[in-house]
């Protein structure tokens with residue numbers, strides 16, 4: 001069995017400019033789906049959709 005916990009680090013990337021703006025954590029058990037959040041992007045200077053990216057590199 002893999003030793004992965006339910007909490008996983010993930011990042012939020014602006015879907016408009018592709019900038020990587022936020023790093024967050026999510027609980028896989030509580031939130032099985034991928035997140036799409038409206039967040040402020042400094043590059044776009046507005047709120048845009050931020051999509052979850054699981055790879056932080």
Ligand SMILES: [Zn+2]
Pocket residue numbers: 014015016017018019041042043044045048
């Ligand atoms: Zn942006």
